[in-house]
Amino acid sequence: MSPPPPPKLGRYEVLEEIGKGAMGVVYLARDPLIGRLVALKTFRVGFAAKDDELVQFRSRFVREAQSAGILSHPNIVTIHDVVDEGASGTCFIAMEYVKGTNLKQLLQRPEPFSHVFVAEVISQIAEALDYAHSRGVVHRDIKPANILITADNRVKITDFGIARLDTSNLTMEGQLLGTPNYMAPEQIQGKDVDHRADIFSLGVVFYEMLTRKKPFQGENLTQVTHKIVYEPFAPPEDTVKDLPAGLTAVLTRCLQKDPNRRYPRANEVARELRSALEQAEALDDTSATQEVEGESAPAEELQPTRRLERAEVEAAVASTRPAIVPPEPDLAPTRR
Known part of the structure; x- marks a missing residue:
């Protein structure tokens, strides 16, 4: 007790x-x-x-x-x-004090997320990261437990506990800082880390929201870190049906092993995600109306994703304790 x-x-x-x-x-x-x-x-x-x-x-x-x-x-x-x-x-x-639930808790619920909800959450995270990066702050531990979501779908990033000002020479000597499942390859290899490591971690969260799986899985720390550094991830289309190509393109660029091949700024992630959704919606608008029990109705009336998603988040918030919780790593941090 x-x-x-x-x-x-x-x-x-x-x-x-x-x-x-x-x-x-x-x-x-x-x-x-x-x-x-x-x-x-x-x-x-x-x-x-x-x-x-x-x-x-x-x-x-x-x-x-x-x-x-x-x-x-x-x-x-x-x-x-x-x-x-x-x-x-x-x-x-x-x-x-944030009254809401964290994304890790939401991911444990059985209902899949709509593409619209995923893109909006990732876009809000990306915009916050871009702001922090512009002020010299790198989070270094972006993961679902550090992403809070309120009942009105406002995203809040918490726990800058291993963030480091770019102008600071303070480090934790010998420590691999962050949570291994969400680390960028350069973090695992002990190389210099900048804001692009956050973009890789954001890509891991993006992948997990779409598929309910981590892109790099293993039975132990060694397997996970090896896959992050050397192996490709399974295409999200293998798990998710009807995934807009634009979302896949954004995800793929975020998860590039080489930081030079990722987005140079996090706000570009948000911009391209929203552009991809607009293109997908435009294609839907030009398609034929859907037939329901012999009557036609516009596709948008049949897919109230925003309303449904908000109801799910509100239910999750109501069923969990409002908290900002120090996150537990999925795999124990290691020394290098």
Whole structure:
């Protein structure tokens, strides 16, 4: 049984625990100065680790706020405050409280996503990443657990915990930062990483939303990383019927092994996705009307994908605890 939450953290009044990960707990709290609800992401210092590893991780934790704190975008979770009370105290981040569910939870539901919904989610992520990249911030750990979706289909990226300012020389020596299933080849190989690694990771999320499968699968870390670096992914058309060619083209470019062959900017992903959808809709509009029980009706009236998708997201939000949860890696991080 978990211990009860502390009554206060810093000046914040703790209301309840709303999430838990391997390294810390997330609390719903109230800022008494302005009455605002916030999510407090704490770092648990009691796990088994050497002193230098604790210091290193605490530094990494604080850098999450320092990197994300310069960002102000509707699709990025806002950082309000960071508190580090020193070796004998707690360090935590006060961030925007988002009532929604994360994409990892949505992917566990049986209903497939419409192409329109997938393209819109990926486009919002891409626009947020482009904004962050333009300010020198690379996320380095884009994955479904870090993508929050509200009931009105607004996407919010969270957990810039391993983000790094391009102008910073701070690294975690010897560590492979990120979640292996979603890593770019250059991350796995220990090469220089820039914003194009986020575009590759976005492609992995894109593929998983379309197919409900990861593009590079294996029974262990070695198999997964080998496939990411050296092997092609199975065409999404093998799993998904009637996939617009334009969406496949965008996905394929995102998942190029060579970063020079990916999109140079994330906003190009959003632009080309929306263009591909417009072209697909134009083709549908020129096709013959569909016959239903002897009567004809426009195709668009038979496919209310946006309304259906919103209802599914609202149901998912209602059935899950609103939280910003420190994500658990699908495979354990490794040292190189």
